[in-house]
Amino acid sequence: MVIIVGSRREGNSYHLANKVKEELASDRIYCNIITPGNQKIHICTGCMDCDKNGICDFKDDMKENIDLIKKEEYIMIITPTRWNLLSGDLKIFMDRLNPLYANKGLKDKKVILVSIGSKDKSLYSTESSLSDLHSFAEASLMNCILDKQFYNCLQDKDILNQVEELNAFIAQIKEKVK
Numbered sequence: 001m002v003i004i005v006g007s008r009r010e011g012n013s014y015h016l017a018n019k020v021k022e023e024l025a026s027d028r029i030y031c032n033i034i035t036p037g038n039q040k041i042h043i044c045t046g047c048m049d050c051d052k053n054g055i056c057d058f059k060d061d062m063k064e065n066i067d068l069i070k071k072e073e074y075i076m077i078i079t080p081t082r083w084n085l086l087s088g089d090l091k092i093f094m095d096r097l098n099p100l101y102a103n104k105g106l107k108d109k110k111v112i113l114v115s116i117g118s119k120d121k122s123l124y125s126t127e128s129s130l131s132d133l134h135s136f137a138e139a140s141l142m143n144c145i146l147d148k149q150f151y152n153c154l155q156d157k158d159i160l161n162q163v164e165e166l167n168a169f170i171a172q173i174k175e176k177v178k
């Protein structure tokens, strides 16, 4: 599995990704974590050349990311909620996946979508950012097999205190990927 982490700080998204990685490793399912915000990734200019030939002229970390995603059946995307939306780091990353999409390289990938926010469930903020991820999955022809929202995560490790929620989510992931 490839886990894409939409926040560059060592916060809730980071801790969730690492917890999932650790738990799945005990079942011999191995994860690579990509944190686009900590990589060198140019912003898409919208030139559309990749629509014709599946090639992007920028030479940066997206080449290795795309090679990795090509090989994997499962992808997990974790977004911190920012203004009810997905993170900017993730949006830049998604735009740069267009060369892969142009070659039908995202079609039918099994994707797990997660949004994390500081607000309470009743404010629907993480629902809104999760819906951004669903829109991307739908547009890129991926197949969402599981989604999850984590609320009330403000401090960098708040998610680790939601032990029951975390364990239930990890059990669901294991069920889907075994």
Ligand SMILES: Cc1cc2nc3c(=O)[nH]c(=O)nc-3n(C[C@H](O)[C@H](O)[C@H](O)COP(=O)(O)O)c2cc1C
Binding pocket: 007, 008, 009, 010, 011, 012, 013, 014, 079, 080, 081, 082, 083, 084, 085, 116, 117, 118, 119, 120, 125, 126, 153, 154, 155, 156
């Ligand atoms: C610019 C900015 C905007 C944010 N907007 C929201 C929001 O609309 N709703 C929400 O629930 N949390 C919001 N937050 C809080 C983060 O989603 C929350 O702290 C989350 O746990 C961050 O994930 P991270 O720890 O992986 O960085 C915002 C944080 C920042 C920095």
